[in-house]
Amino acid sequence: MPAGLGSVGETLQGGPGTQLAGRLRAVARRGWWRSPLGLWSRSLPLRVTSTVFLASVVVLVLGGLLLMQQATSGVLNGKRESAANEARQAVNTAQAQLNATDLSGEVNVDKLLYDLAYGFAGRSGGSEQYQVIILARGQTITAGSATSDSIPTALRAQVDAGSSDLLITPTQVFYDDGRPPVAGLAAGSGLTLPGTGRYAIYLVFPLTQEVSTLAVLQTAVVSTGAVLVLMLTLIAALVARQVVTPVREAARAAENLASGNLHDRMRVRGQDDVALLATSMNNMAAEMEKQITTLSELSQVQQRFVSDVSHELRTPLTTVRMAAEVLHDARDDFDPIAARSAELLQTELDRFELLLNDLLEISRFDAGAATLTPVRTDLRSIVERVVDAQEPLARAYAVRVGIHAEGDTTAEVDVRRIERILRNLMTNAIEHSEGRPVDVLLAGDEEAVAVAVRDHGVGFEASQAKQVFLRFWRADPARARTVGGTGLGLAISMEDANLHGGWLTAWGRPGLGAQFRLTVPRQAGGVLQTSPLPMAPRDLPLVPVPVLEDEEPVEDQVPLDGPSSVGALAGTGWQPGRGPS
Amino acid sequence: MFEGVAGGSTAGSTDQNEPGSARPRVLVVDDDAALAEMLSIVLRNEGFEPFWCAYGDKALASFRENHPDLVLLDVMLPGREGVDVCRDIRAESGVPIVMLTAKTDTVDVVAGLEAGADDYVSKPFKAKELVARIRTRLRRLPTAVEEGEADTLSVGDLTISVDGHSVKRDGTQIALTPLEFDLLLALARRPWQVFSREVLLEQVWGYRHAADTRLVNVHVQRLRSKIERDPEHPEIVVTVRGIGYKAGEPVRA
Numbered sequence: 001m002p003a004g005l006g007s008v009g010e011t012l013q014g015g016p017g018t019q020l021a022g023r024l025r026a027v028a029r030r031g032w033w034r035s036p037l038g039l040w041s042r043s044l045p046l047r048v049t050s051t052v053f054l055a056s057v058v059v060l061v062l063g064g065l066l067l068m069q070q071a072t073s074g075v076l077n078g079k080r081e082s083a084a085n086e087a088r089q090a091v092n093t094a095q096a097q098l099n100a101t102d103l104s105g106e107v108n109v110d111k112l113l114y115d116l117a118y119g120f121a122g123r124s125g126g127s128e129q130y131q132v133i134i135l136a137r138g139q140t141i142t143a144g145s146a147t148s149d150s151i152p153t154a155l156r157a158q159v160d161a162g163s164s165d166l167l168i169t170p171t172q173v174f175y176d177d178g179r180p181p182v183a184g185l186a187a188g189s190g191l192t193l194p195g196t197g198r199y200a201i202y203l204v205f206p207l208t209q210e211v212s213t214l215a216v217l218q219t220a221v222v223s224t225g226a227v228l229v230l231m232l233t234l235i236a237a238l239v240a241r242q243v244v245t246p247v248r249e250a251a252r253a254a255e256n257l258a259s260g261n262l263h264d265r266m267r268v269r270g271q272d273d274v275a276l277l278a279t280s281m282n283n284m285a286a287e288m289e290k291q292i293t294t295l296s297e298l299s300q301v302q303q304r305f306v307s308d309v310s311h312e313l314r315t316p317l318t319t320v321r322m323a324a325e326v327l328h329d330a331r332d333d334f335d336p337i338a339a340r341s342a343e344l345l346q347t348e349l350d351r352f353e354l355l356l357n358d359l360l361e362i363s364r365f366d367a368g369a370a371t372l373t374p375v376r377t378d379l380r381s382i383v384e385r386v387v388d389a390q391e392p393l394a395r396a397y398a399v400r401v402g403i404h405a406e407g408d409t410t411a412e413v414d415v416r417r418i419e420r421i422l423r424n425l426m427t428n429a430i431e432h433s434e435g436r437p438v439d440v441l442l443a444g445d446e447e448a449v450a451v452a453v454r455d456h457g458v459g460f461e462a463s464q465a466k467q468v469f470l471r472f473w474r475a476d477p478a479r480a481r482t483v484g485g486t487g488l489g490l491a492i493s494m495e496d497a498n499l500h501g502g503w504l505t506a507w508g509r510p511g512l513g514a515q516f517r518l519t520v521p522r523q524a525g526g527v528l529q530t531s532p533l534p535m536a537p538r539d540l541p542l543v544p545v546p547v548l549e550d551e552e553p554v555e556d557q558v559p560l561d562g563p564s565s566v567g568a569l570a571g572t573g574w575q576p577g578r579g580p581s
Numbered sequence: 582m583f584e585g586v587a588g589g590s591t592a593g594s595t596d597q598n599e600p601g602s603a604r605p606r607v608l609v610v611d612d613d614a615a616l617a618e619m620l621s622i623v624l625r626n627e628g629f630e631p632f633w634c635a636y637g638d639k640a641l642a643s644f645r646e647n648h649p650d651l652v653l654l655d656v657m658l659p660g661r662e663g664v665d666v667c668r669d670i671r672a673e674s675g676v677p678i679v680m681l682t683a684k685t686d687t688v689d690v691v692a693g694l695e696a697g698a699d700d701y702v703s704k705p706f707k708a709k710e711l712v713a714r715i716r717t718r719l720r721r722l723p724t725a726v727e728e729g730e731a732d733t734l735s736v737g738d739l740t741i742s743v744d745g746h747s748v749k750r751d752g753t754q755i756a757l758t759p760l761e762f763d764l765l766l767a768l769a770r771r772p773w774q775v776f777s778r779e780v781l782l783e784q785v786w787g788y789r790h791a792a793d794t795r796l797v798n799v800h801v802q803r804l805r806s807k808i809e810r811d812p813e814h815p816e817i818v819v820t821v822r823g824i825g826y827k828a829g830e831p832v833r834a
Contacts, residue, residue: 314683314704319616322623322708353705 044247045240052236053229060225071217075210080168080185083205086130087187088166090120090203098193109136113199117143120203129205131173134191136199146204149174151186159188159200173206183207246274250281262289303367313356321349351486358488362471365495372499374412374524379449380405382415383440386422390430399433401426405442407532411449412524417496421504422451424489425516429455431485432514443532444522450533452517460508468506469494493518503528507536604630605719608649610640610666611681612659620653623708629715637661641669644676651718652678653711654698656689664689664696671697675758677718681706694799699760700786701793717787718760735831736769737817739808748808760785761804768818768828777825801826 040047094116101112113134120132120143131144133151140148150173158167166189173184184206191199249266256264265285266278328346331339364370380403387394387401394401429438436456443450460468467473472487490504497504502520519531607629611617617633624631634643638660644652652670656663667678680693680701690701699718702711734741740749746762748755757765767784768776776784778794786796805812817829 315613315616318705319613319619321705322616322619325708326622326626 045237045244048240049233049237053233056229056232060228064221064225067221068214068218072214075214076170076207079205079207079210083130083185083187083203084166084168086205087168087189087203090130090132091166091187091189091191091201094120094201095191098191101193109193110139110141112193113141117141130187130203131206133202133204134199135202144204145175145177145179146206147174147176150184150204151188151202155186155188155202156200159190159202162190162198165189171204173204183211243274246277250277253281253285257285257288262292299367299369302363303369309360309363317349317353317356321353324349355486355488358486358492361492362488362495365492365499370495370499372414372417372524374414374500376410376412377415377418379409379411379413379418379444379451379520380442382413382419383422383442383451386419386426387440389423390426393427394430394438397430397433398435399430400437401430401440402437403440403442407442407444409442409444409449411444411520411522413500413520414496417499418518418520421493421496421518422453424485424493425451425453425518427485428489428516429453429457429514432457432459434458436513441533445530445532446522447526448519448521448528448530448532450517450519450531452515452533452537454513454515454537454539456513459510459513461510462508465506465508468508469504500524501526501528503531505535512540513537604628605650606630606632606647607715608632608634608640608644608647608652610634610637610643610652610658610663611655612636612657613655620711623712624715627712635659637663637666640666644670644674649676651715652676653715654678654680656680656682656693664692667693667696667698671758675756675761677759679711679714679718690793691795691799694796695803697758697803699758699800700796713787720787721759721763730770734766734769736765736772737829738832739765739817741766741769750808755808757804757807760800761807764800764804765808765818768826772828772831775821775824775827781825797826 097116097119098112113136117132117134120130131142131146133143133146133148134141135148135156142148150171152169152171155167155169155171166187168185168187171184171186172181174181184204186202186204188200188202191201193199246266253264253266262285265282268275268278268282324342324345327334327342331342334342361370383403383405387403390401426438426440433455434457438456439454441450441452441454469490471491473490474487494504497518497520500520501524502518505517505519506514507517508514515535515537517531517533517535519528519533521528605628607624609617609620609624609631611620611633612635614635617635621631621633632643632647632649634640637658640654640658640661654663654667654670658666661669663680667680670676670678677700678698680690680698681704682689682693682701683704693701700714702714730743732743732745734743738750739755741747742749743766746759748757748762748765763785764781767781778797781797782788782792782794786792801818802812805815805818808817809815815829819827819829821827
C-alpha cells in the first residue's frame, strides 16, 4: 500500500507545520513504534487511507472470486456441452460402425476396436480435442497419449454396470509421454458388438485450452484488482490530505493565534466548507485580536497609571522624607513632644515608602509588566547574602540561623526576585521564631532547586497555609504588629515564584512552627514536577497525631494537582501556581 | 563639543572642590517647587550653592548662566524631557550630571545614562544618599603624587596625564568627561588587574554595596566610543568575559 505508506512517511518526517513537527517530536519521544495505535489515532489521513485500502481489497477479492467463478462455470459448461455432443456423435458413429461390421467371417475384434479407436483419434485431429480409450475384455486400447488412469473409477463402474447413456464427468487427464496432468472431461459409454459382447468406450477431453484461458482471465482480474486497490488508496490518501490540510492549517492558525501572532489569518479559497471554516477562523481571529488589543490597551493604560502614580507619589514623598530627615537631625533642639514626633515621622515614612514600593510592585505584576531576567546563580550564595543581611534582625530577636545545603543548588533565576522572596521568608521566620533557631535548607535535584525556611515558633493553623499568601492578610488581627511588614511581602513572593514557574508553599502547625518552601526549576522556563525538599519539615517530633500521618505519604504524590487533597492535607496541599492572586 | 577636558566645568573654577574654596555650585532642574526648595535647603546645609530651574526648555540657558559644578536633573520635566536636557548639556560640557528618577524602569534609567548622565538617584531618596552621590561626583581620584606613581600612564596607544586630567593619542587630546577620565584612570593604574563591575562601581561611583551594574556597562560603551579606534573591537578597555574589564596592553612605538 504505497499510498498509505506514503502518508505514514509524510506524517513521520513532519509536515510543514511546526505544530505537526512538535507533535511528531512528542510521538518520537514516546516512540511511535511502541504505540502504533497512538499514531493511528492521531493521523486522520492514515486512518482514512488504510480503511479505504482494506475495504477495497475486500470488495475486489470478493468481486474477483465471483467473476472467476462465473467465468469458470460458463467456460466449463460450454465445454461440457460440446464435449457431450461430440462424444455422443462419436459413440453413435462407433456403434453404427460396429453394427455394420460383417461378423460372418473371422473377425479380429481387437483389430476392429483398434481401428475404431484410431479412426476417432484421427478424426479428432491434431488438435487433440479428445482421446479415445476403449476397454475390452481386460485390455486397454488407447489412441493418443492419455492413459486409462484418466478415467475416474466411478465412471468406469457406471459404464460397466451397463448404463447405455452417455455419461460425462470431470476428471484429471494423465499422459504417458511425461506431460503434466491437466483437468479434463471424461465421457463414457458402452458399445455392443453383436455377438461378441459389450465394450466400454471412453473419450477424454483435456481442458488445456480452457485452463489457459481461465488463467489469462485470472491474471487479468488480479492485476486489474491490484491496480484498482492502488488507485483507490491513492485517491483516498489525496482526498484525505485535501480535507486534512485545511484542517491542519486551521489548527496551525489557531496555534499561532494562541502564541500571540494575532495577525495570522487563514487563506480562504473557494466557497466550500473548508472556506467557511477558514472564514470563521479568521472572523474569530479578528474578534480576538480586537479584544486582546483592547485589553492590552487597557493594560497599557494601567501600566501608564502605575508609572504616573509612581512619579506623582514619589516626588512629594521625597520632599516629605527630606524634610523629616532635617527635622529628625535637629530633634535634639526640640522639646520632647516635637522630638518624638520627628522620630515617629521618620520611621513611619520608612514604612510608607516600603508600602508604596510593594504596592507598585504588586501593580506591576497585576499589569503583567513584570519580567524575568534569569541568570545562572548558586542559590546558596543568595541565601548566604540574605542571611548576612538579616544578621542584625536575627541578633535583635536572639535567633540563631543555620544553613544546610546539599546537592547542586545552581539554577537560572532572577537574583533580585529570589533575594526578595528569601528576604521575606527570613524576616517572617525570625519575626515569628520566638527566639528558637531558624534553619534554611537547600537542596537540588536534576530538575529543580528548593530552599526551605523552617522556624520553630508559634506556627499557624494548617487551614491558614493558603491564606498567608493573601494580600494584607494577618495571622491574628488582634496581635500587635511588631516588625511592621507591609502585609504584601508573601503575596509579592508568591508572584515572584510564579514568574519563575516555581512553587512557594507554606506549612504550619500551632506550636510546631512553620516551614516555607520555595522551589524553582533549574532551567528558566522549566516545568516543575517535584521538589527536592518535602513540604512539611523533616524534623517533626513523632507525635501520634493523625494530622501528621496523612502528611508524609501524600506530600510527594500530589505535587502538582489535586484540590481534593487540600482537605486531607489541611493546608499543606496548597496549590502552587494557582495562588489566590 | 565641550572644551572642558576633565574636571572642567566651563565655570573655569577648577579648584572649587578643594577644602576652603568656594562652595560647589549645584543646578537643580526639577519642576516640583516643594522638592526643589527642600533640595536647596539640604544642599545649602551641606555646603553647596544651589540654583533652581523649573523648566526643561530653560535648563540649558540656566546651565550656561550659572556655570554649575554639578547638575541634578529630573527625568520628567515640562518643556523638554530630562533625557534631552541631559544630551544638550553633554554636548557642551562634561560637568557631572545626576539624574533624579521616579522610575526604576530599565528603559528610563538606561536612556538617561546613554544621554550622558553620570549617575542616577531614584525617588524617594534620602538626603544623605543624594549628598553622598553628589560628593562622589565632585571628588577627584587621588593624584599621581598621592598615589606615588608617575604622572604619565599608557594604555594601548593612549597617553594619560594624571594630574593634567588629559588623554592624548599621537599628541591629539581626546575630550573625556571627568567620570570617563576616572573610569579610564582606574583601569590604567592597574593594567594587570581585571576589574569586576562591582569593583568599578565602588572605585569610580563610590557605591559600597552592589548597585546597578548598568552604570558601568553604559559608561564603558561611552568611553569606548571616544577612545577606541574601533569601538566594535576594543583594544583599550577590554572586556574579560564573565568577569569585567581590564586595560589594554600599552603599545610602544
